[in-house]
Amino acid sequence: MGFFTRFLIPNPSPVIYTSMVAIGVTILLIVFGLTHFKKWFYLWSGWLTTVDHKRIGIMYLIAALLMLFRGGVDAVMMRAQLAVPDNKLLDSQHYNEIFSTHGVVMILFMAMPYIMALMNFVVPLQIGARDVAFPRLNAISFWLFFMGAMLFNISFVIGGSPDAGWSSYFPLAGNEFSPHVGTNYYMIAIQIAGIGTLMTGINFLTTILKMRAPGMTFMRLPMFTWSSLVTSVIIIFAFPVLTVALIMGTMDRLFATKFFTITDGGMDMLWANLFWVWGHPEVYILILPAFGLFSEIIPTFSRRNLYGYRSMVASMVFISIYSFFVWTHHFFTMGQAAYVNSIFSITTMVIAIPTGIKIFNWLLTMWRGRIRFTVPMLYSIGFIPLFTIGGVTGVMLAMSAADYQYHNTMFLVAHFHNVIIPGVVFAVLGAATYYWPKMFGFMLNERLGKWAFWFLTIGFCLAFFPMYITGLDGQARRIYTYSESTGFGPWNMVTFIGTVLMAISFFLIVYTVYYSIRHAPKDVGQDPWDARSLEWATHNPVPEYNFAIIPQVNSREAFWDAKYKGVELFKGDYEKIHMPNNSGSPFIMSCIFFVFGFALIFSIWFLAIIGLIGIFTCMALRSFEIDHGHYISVEEIKETEAKYGGVNK
Amino acid sequence: MKIKWVLLAILSAIVNVLSGCERLAVLDPKGPQAQTQANVIWLSIAIMAVIVIIVCAFLVYVLAKYRDSKLPKDYEPPYIEGNHVVESIIVGVPILIVIFFSIVSVISNNKVEATPEEYKGQDPLVIYASTSDWKWHFSYPENDIETVNYLYIPTNRPLEFKLYSFGPITSFWVPQLGGQKYAMSNMVTTLHLAADEAGEMMGRNANFSGKGFAENMFPVEAMSQVKFDDWVKEVKATAKPITAEKFNELLKPGHVGQLTFTGTHLGFSPAPEGENAGHHHGSSNSDANSKGDHMEHDHE
Numbered sequence: 029m030g031f032f033t034r035f036l037i038p039n040p041s042p043v044i045y046t047s048m049v050a051i052g053v054t055i056l057l058i059v060f061g062l063t064h065f066k067k068w069f070y071l072w073s074g075w076l077t078t079v080d081h082k083r084i085g086i087m088y089l090i091a092a093l094l095m096l097f098r099g100g101v102d103a104v105m106m107r108a109q110l111a112v113p114d115n116k117l118l119d120s121q122h123y124n125e126i127f128s129t130h131g132v133v134m135i136l137f138m139a140m141p142y143i144m145a146l147m148n149f150v151v152p153l154q155i156g157a158r159d160v161a162f163p164r165l166n167a168i169s170f171w172l173f174f175m176g177a178m179l180f181n182i183s184f185v186i187g188g189s190p191d192a193g194w195s196s197y198f199p200l201a202g203n204e205f206s207p208h209v210g211t212n213y214y215m216i217a218i219q220i221a222g223i224g225t226l227m228t229g230i231n232f233l234t235t236i237l238k239m240r241a242p243g244m245t246f247m248r249l250p251m252f253t254w255s256s257l258v259t260s261v262i263i264i265f266a267f268p269v270l271t272v273a274l275i276m277g278t279m280d281r282l283f284a285t286k287f288f289t290i291t292d293g294g295m296d297m298l299w300a301n302l303f304w305v306w307g308h309p310e311v312y313i314l315i316l317p318a319f320g321l322f323s324e325i326i327p328t329f330s331r332r333n334l335y336g337y338r339s340m341v342a343s344m345v346f347i348s349i350y351s352f353f354v355w356t357h358h359f360f361t362m363g364q365a366a367y368v369n370s371i372f373s374i375t376t377m378v379i380a381i382p383t384g385i386k387i388f389n390w391l392l393t394m395w396r397g398r399i400r401f402t403v404p405m406l407y408s409i410g411f412i413p414l415f416t417i418g419g420v421t422g423v424m425l426a427m428s429a430a431d432y433q434y435h436n437t438m439f440l441v442a443h444f445h446n447v448i449i450p451g452v453v454f455a456v457l458g459a460a461t462y463y464w465p466k467m468f469g470f471m472l473n474e475r476l477g478k479w480a481f482w483f484l485t486i487g488f489c490l491a492f493f494p495m496y497i498t499g500l501d502g503q504a505r506r507i508y509t510y511s512e513s514t515g516f517g518p519w520n521m522v523t524f525i526g527t528v529l530m531a532i533s534f535f536l537i538v539y540t541v542y543y544s545i546r547h548a549p550k551d552v553g554q555d556p557w558d559a560r561s562l563e564w565a566t567h568n569p570v571p572e573y574n575f576a577i578i579p580q581v582n583s584r585e586a587f588w589d590a591k592y593k594g595v596e597l598f599k600g601d602y603e604k605i606h607m608p609n610n611s612g613s614p615f616i617m618s619c620i621f622f623v624f625g626f627a628l629i630f631s632i633w634f635l636a637i638i639g640l641i642g643i644f645t646c647m648a649l650r651s652f653e654i655d656h657g658h659y660i661s662v663e664e665i666k667e668t669e670a671k672y673g674g675v676n677k
Numbered sequence: 678m679k680i681k682w683v684l685l686a687i688l689s690a691i692v693n694v695l696s697g698c699e700r701l702a703v704l705d706p707k708g709p710q711a712q713t714q715a716n717v718i719w720l721s722i723a724i725m726a727v728i729v730i731i732v733c734a735f736l737v738y739v740l741a742k743y744r745d746s747k748l749p750k751d752y753e754p755p756y757i758e759g760n761h762v763v764e765s766i767i768v769g770v771p772i773l774i775v776i777f778f779s780i781v782s783v784i785s786n787n788k789v790e791a792t793p794e795e796y797k798g799q800d801p802l803v804i805y806a807s808t809s810d811w812k813w814h815f816s817y818p819e820n821d822i823e824t825v826n827y828l829y830i831p832t833n834r835p836l837e838f839k840l841y842s843f844g845p846i847t848s849f850w851v852p853q854l855g856g857q858k859y860a861m862s863n864m865v866t867t868l869h870l871a872a873d874e875a876g877e878m879m880g881r882n883a884n885f886s887g888k889g890f891a892e893n894m895f896p897v898e899a900m901s902q903v904k905f906d907d908w909v910k911e912v913k914a915t916a917k918p919i920t921a922e923k924f925n926e927l928l929k930p931g932h933v934g935q936l937t938f939t940g941t942h943l944g945f946s947p948a949p950e951g952e953n954a955g956h957h958h959g960s961s962n963s964d965a966n967s968k969g970d971h972m973e974h975d976h977e
């Protein structure tokens with residue numbers, strides 16, 4: 029292949045040309061805007077070099093929303109293609125690329141960063157800390173994730189996207205059956221983002237173990253922090269498996285090793301095993317923090333403490349361990365012995381028990397409470413019945429004999445969307461609304477938010493419930509077309525309509541933000557929801573150092589007790605505060621990673637070597653750097669506190 | 678609040694459709710294995726629906742009773758840590774349900790992995806079903822014939838499918854006969870099925886295998902043993918033999934229509950079993966006797 033021909037996409041279409049133009053125009057507009065408003069310096073010093081966990085959280089949030097849009101456009105295109113039998117909107121290749129990138133983007137570049145956004149923003153505030161344990165590492169994590177995501181997204185216009193599904197099973201994903209560079213993108217981009225995630229796990233584990241305010245024992249940790257702790261542990265155990273699997277896959281594709289090939293002793297099932305040894309815990313990495321968020325929102329808007337705190341914690345710890353013992357349920361049909369399937373069938377069903385406990389604890393938290401139907405609470409209420417349906421269909425799938433009939437069908441697709449959308453997407457949308465005033469200092473419009481919620485919920489039901497039916501009627505997943513005689517047509521049309529409603533809700537959410545920026549009052553106080561945990565004891569927006577004085581925790585709901593029982597939270601006097609310095613090196617190093625990844629994908633070896641040298645140079649420079657951070661003086665603290673509407677003691 | 682009624686309405690609509698006029702393929706079984714699976718599915722739908730209804734009912738009750746606007750001004754929610762009785766119920770009941778389902782799962786699992794009870798005594802018709810991009814090759818060693826992209830089977834006789842692939846992982850699925858199993862390149866998996874009734878059914882590859890995947894289907898026709906034997910005779914009289922060249926031609930990616938041959942490709946291109954095997958998974962209980970033995974039986 030000539031040097032340039034490999035950058036061409038294998039099967040161009042008008043859709044792709046249009047998006048190329050759109051991407052080009054957007055980039056030009058951004059560059060023009062930044063120059064026109066003289067914001068380059070602000071962007072660099074305020075954001076690109078920041079090590080502040082709150083700003084990193086906000087950047088994660090923006091990236092996640094962008095990716096939600098990208099993945100959502102993919103979803104609409106897929107459902108439009110399937111809306112009527114024998115549709116000619118997309119061809120097979122294009123459809124395959126779309127569902128593969130949709131899956132990857134939604135799981136790894138939308139749900140993950142959205143969770144990371146909330147963890148970054150909330151956890152240090154909840155435990156009364158001034159930052160995470162390793163602030164600069166945190167910046168590297170974010171930028172590696174971001175560069176991985178960008179690298180993955182350019183595949184659409186340079187060289188072609190992966191087309192072997194988000195699970196990328198070999199041998200289909202090997203060179204023999206996927207000769208163009210798509211799967212290289214998959215291997216390398218996910219690898220880069222995954223390294224960032226692994227570092228986040230280490231960072232948050234350390235933060236929660238080491239940086240808690242005095243008096244915050246484990247049994248006083250807020251539930252979202254507990255879930256983040258457990259999640260960090262899962263990340264630390266699961267992500268190395270992904271790293272290794274991706275390295276092996278990359279070796280097969282770039283260096284002709286034979287780990288997963290058909291011939292020469294390769295083992296295609298090894299990939300499936302490694303992938304799901306990571307992949308199953310991964311869904312708990314997403315859902316446990318979501319559970320944590322619901323456990324913050326529901327008590328606040330029920331005006332009650334969380335029911336069964338201890339059993340909530342215990343069930344989470346139990347799930348985290350058990351999530352590593354069920355991966356085989358993703359391939360009951362691979363022909364292992366009946367007793368193997370039986371064992372994994374049972375371990376899988378057992379996970380339903382702790383999950384059920386949590387559902388009932390939330391219900392019992394609302395019981396005898398004082399329920400306010402705010403937008404975050406609506407998402408939490410909608411979550412309960414929908415997630416229950418998703419959960420019980422999960423138990424149905426876990427019965428291996430029956431799974432022989434559900435596997436690889438729309439029934440499965442309906443199930444996992446039924447847990448992931450009410451579970452994760454509702455949680456992060458609700459939580460973003462909940463924490464919005466903390467992040468940005470104003471509230472999102474409630475009325476518009478409710479409209480968005482209803483569009484999303486009704487759209488969701490229309491989009492996914494019919495899939496249970498067509499699945500049982502024999503509609504396999506990942507087919508790009510079907511004939512009239514199958515009778516799937518009407519149901520798929522309903523699904524398409526539901527998808528459109530969900531797309532409308534996305535635009536409503538964006539509009540809510542826009543509308544609220546213009547019309548919402550700018551002064552909402554530090555605790556607009558009358559909430560219960562420590563993050564609400566900070567000013568709005570939160571100053572750089574979070575807490576002028578580190579809080580003294582005496583109970584599970586320290587802030588609530590401070591408000592209503594007169595317990596003193598902030599004791600003592602101001603002292604100078606030590607904070608880390610901003611640094612450009614995480615951003616620069618990640619940019620080099622991007623180049624390095626790009627070079628590997630296209631086998632441009634000299635550039636790869638330069639990239640590698642660049643990465644090591646960055647690391648070496650860092651080790652010679654002397655940077656002790658800086659101090660914020662007492663004077664400055666007093667000034668800031670006064671500005672935020674009085675000293676908060 | 679309204680949402681609960683919407684949900685209940687949807688749920689009952691689903692149940693109606695599932696049991697209603699036009700039976701869904703999986704719930705309209707034509708063989709014992711699919712029957713077992715349909716029974717398990719119905720059982721789990723019923724119990725799961727009860728759970729969903731209980732959760733929804735409790736939610737509706739709580740939301741109706743404890744919403745802010747309906748409570749007296751001075752109502753302050755109590756501080757409740759938990760309650761041992763309540764907690765034992767919400768832990769105990771799910772445990773019982775899971776135990777029950779575990780038993781059902783293990784029993785049904787062993788059933789679908791073995792030759793169907795009803796046909797235990799008979800020796801099975803062995804059919805090798807292999808895929809290449811994007812076709813199905815069905816070899817009948819007992820009858821010494823081979824078809825491409827369509828499958829004829831006799832009723833009331835156990836069938837033993839031997840699955841493997843000449844390319845990506847695929848999955849052999851005939852919803853009305855029973856659930857699927859993977860076909861992989863370096864091993865053979867075994868699927869035990871049987872048909873009770875004559876009739877035409879849909880079969881397909883259910884595991885994504887690239888560009889031509891959507892069309893990777895095959896019609897299945899179940900017919901009495903007599904008719905089946907007639908068909909075999911006719912094939913033998915009319916079809917051409919399969920040759921190595923012809924077969925290699927067929928392995929190339931692409932779609933072909935339905936084809937019929939005498940002889941099978943197993944002679945010159947054996948399945949990855951025995952000394953050809955990449956490795957073995959434990960499930961197949963009759964691997965050892967399969968090929969050689971059955972070829973000696975002669976039903977004609």
Ligand code: HEM
Nearest residue numbers: 103106127131134135139193194195441505506507527530
């Ligand atoms: C906006 C609503 C959404 C719609 C209409 C939608 C639709 C679809 C469709 C049609 C497929 C292809 C199924 C197949 O043939 O295999 C799919 C796959 C998938 N979706 Fe979604 N989706 C949506 C949102 C999401 C979200 C929010 C997530 C994750 C957080 C997600 C994760 C996935 C995954 C992991 C797959 C599997 C991809 C694969 O088959 O390789 N989806 N979705």
Ligand SMILES: [Cu+2]
Nearest residue numbers: 308355357358
């Ligand atoms: Cu799983």
Ligand SMILES: [Cu+2]
Nearest residue numbers: 297861864958
């Ligand atoms: Cu195997």
